[in-house]
Amino acid sequence: MYKIGEALIGSGNEIAHVDLIIGDKKSPAGAAFVNGMTQLSLGHTPLLSVIRPNLMTKPATLIIPKVTVGDLKDADKIFGPAQTAVGRAVADAVSEGIIPEDQAEDLVIMASVFIHPEAEDFRKIYQYNYGATKLAIQRAMDGYPSIKKVIAEKDRGSHPIMGFKAVKLWNPPYLQVALDLDNMDEMERIINTLPDRERILLEAGTPLVKKFGVGIVSKIRELRKDAFIIADLKTLDVGRIEVKMAADETADAVAISGLGTIESIEKAIHEAQKQGIYSILDMMNVDNFVEKLKSLNFTPNIVLLHRNVDLETMKAERGEEAGEMTEWGNIGEIKEILGANRLVAVAGGITPNKVEQALDSEADIIVVGRYIIGSRDVRRSTEDFLEHMPQDPDTMRLALDEDESI
Numbered sequence: 001m002y003k004i005g006e007a008l009i010g011s012g013n014e015i016a017h018v019d020l021i022i023g024d025k026k027s028p029a030g031a032a033f034v035n036g037m038t039q040l041s042l043g044h045t046p047l048l049s050v051i052r053p054n055l056m057t058k059p060a061t062l063i064i065p066k067v068t069v070g071d072l073k074d075a076d077k078i079f080g081p082a083q084t085a086v087g088r089a090v091a092d093a094v095s096e097g098i099i100p101e102d103q104a105e106d107l108v109i110m111a112s113v114f115i116h117p118e119a120e121d122f123r124k125i126y127q128y129n130y131g132a133t134k135l136a137i138q139r140a141m142d143g144y145p146s147i148k149k150v151i152a153e154k155d156r157g158s159h160p161i162m163g164f165k166a167v168k169l170w171n172p173p174y175l176q177v178a179l180d181l182d183n184m185d186e187m188e189r190i191i192n193t194l195p196d197r198e199r200i201l202l203e204a205g206t207p208l209v210k211k212f213g214v215g216i217v218s219k220i221r222e223l224r225k226d227a228f229i230i231a232d233l234k235t236l237d238v239g240r241i242e243v244k245m246a247a248d249e250t251a252d253a254v255a256i257s258g259l260g261t262i263e264s265i266e267k268a269i270h271e272a273q274k275q276g277i278y279s280i281l282d283m284m285n286v287d288n289f290v291e292k293l294k295s296l297n298f299t300p301n302i303v304l305l306h307r308n309v310d311l312e313t314m315k316a317e318r319g320e321e322a323g324e325m326t327e328w329g330n331i332g333e334i335k336e337i338l339g340a341n342r343l344v345a346v347a348g349g350i351t352p353n354k355v356e357q358a359l360d361s362e363a364d365i366i367v368v369g370r371y372i373i374g375s376r377d378v379r380r381s382t383e384d385f386l387e388h389m390p391q392d393p394d395t396m397r398l399a400l401d402e403d404e405s406i
Contacts, residue, residue: 001107002027005140010128014121017066017114018086018132022059022099022140025108033108036062043068047079049087049111057087059099059107066114077115081126086111089133098138111136156393167228167252169278169302171393172343172364173199175385176230180205180369184212184219191223193378198392200382201365203230204251214242217249228252234282236260239268244275253278255304258286262295269298280304280345290329293337302365303334304345331362355388 002023010016023029036046049061063086069075090109093099099107111133119125139145145153155168177200181187187208194200202224208216209231217231230253231246239256246254256268258281265281272279283289284306293303305328331344338344346358347367358366368385375381 001103002029003140003143005136005138005144007132007135007139009132009135010124012124013116013119014124014128015114015116016085016125016128016132018111018129018136020109020111020133020136020140022107022109022137024106029110030108033060033062033110036064036110043070045069046110047083049083049090051084051087051091057090058094058104059090059109061086061090061109061111064110064112066112067117070117074115074117077119077122077125078113081122082113082115082129085126085129086113086133089130089137093134093137098134098141109137165226167198167226169201169228169343169364173359173389174201174228174365175199175382175389176201176203176345176347176365176367177372177382178203178205178232178347178367178369179220179373180207181373182207182211184208184216186373187216187220188223190373190378191220194382195379195386196224197386198394199386199389201228201230203232203255203367205369206232206234209233214245214249214251217246217251221250230255230278230280232282235264235268237264239264240271243268243271243277243279247272247275247277251277253280253302255280255282256300258283258289258292262292266296266298269296269300272301273298278302282306290333290337293334299338299342302343302345303338304347304365304367305329305331305334306347306367328358328361328363335362352384352388355385359388 002021004021006019008015008017021029021032025033040046044065046062046064048056049063050056063078063083065078069078094101094104113129115125155170158165177194179187179190179202191202202220204216204220214231214233217229220227220229229251231249231251232255233242233246234255234257235242236257236259239260243254254268254272254277256265256279258265269279278301280302281300282304286292293299328346334344335342343364344362345365345367346363350358350366350368351371355366366385372378372381
């Protein structure tokens with residue numbers, strides 16, 4: 001047997017984070033246990049867990065400090081409340097049947113324990129490390145988490161120590177606000193006025209990027225640190241360089257022009273994959289875009305079906321019906337070509353009364369520019385679209401939502 005468990009419990013400097021391995025003495029876990037006891041490291045000396053002095057726990061458990069033990073004050077926390085907490089958690093795990101009693105002599109445990117250098121409350125250190133150790137053992141023995149759980153949470157979860165949320169588009173639909181502006185003050189006013197919603201994506205429009213450079217993405221990030229930000233570069237050539245530039249400015253996605261050559265498009269998409277950001281293929285003015293998609297070996301994360309604004313203006317000047325120009329094509333067919341977890345966005349003069357039509361057509365992202373950024377009431381105009389969408393994905397999630405089913 002060879003199992004792995006992890007748990008984080010508590011708050012403040014006394015927070016406990018335990019990673020552990022439990023396995024047979026004759027397995028790789030047993031060899032690692034012996035190596036841990038004999039190959040010491042300055043400031044990270046492993047110690048056996050004990051219930052009290054002269055009474056080690058079973059299964060034999062090795063505590064490995066994650067944070068360097070720099071002085072006797074640090075050592076007191078490890079040798080006192082932490083060591084006792086781990087020892088009693090292991091003993092209770094056997095007593096409660098989490099670890100079969102008849103296997104206690106055959107197993108070993110290695111527990112990596114985090115103790116913050118500024119932790120002071122010994123009772124909390126004990127309490128949190130006891131809970132984290134016992135929970136980590138339970139999870140190891142149960143094989144938690146399942147791969148289904150990991151996949152379900154991979155784009156939803158956030159780490160409390162990061163200080164920001166890395167946003168993924170895991171639960172469409174979304175509203176993408178296209179900041180097609182040439183004035184930074186106006187950009188700031190609009191962003192500060194927009195509702196703080198998970199379903200809102202911010203696009204650094206092409207005019208902004210051309211006037212202020214790709215660094216405008218970082219300016220937007222200062223205003224909304226947790227926003228999903230798209231750099232609308234409409235990349236045609238040297239895509240690798242442009243995509244990397246956008247990624248360096250913390251863009252979450254880059255728009256690539258579908259008018260480029262297959263080679264240029266694939267290089268840009270590949271670079272986005274390397275940088276860990278989304279690639280958006282903008283199909284504005286692309287003839288037979290379905291065939292072009294089929295010819296790509298590297299498919300984008302998002303395909304944008306976009307009405308030509310210049311053509312729209314010309315039609316309006318002629319008094320022709322602009323609504324007839326919205327041609328999204330067969331979105332279902334496009335999604336089949338793209339494969340699983342790929343998205344389709346639609347853009348070009350979309351108003352709130354067309355949102356339902358777009359969503360019914362299987363669109364995942366509604367891109368809106370002038371209706372919002374040209375409005376006297378930016379917040380109200382934005383809400384006009386959001387009213388047609390579900391609540392934000394995590395709105396109804398409990399703050400202490402349980403991971404394990406009971």
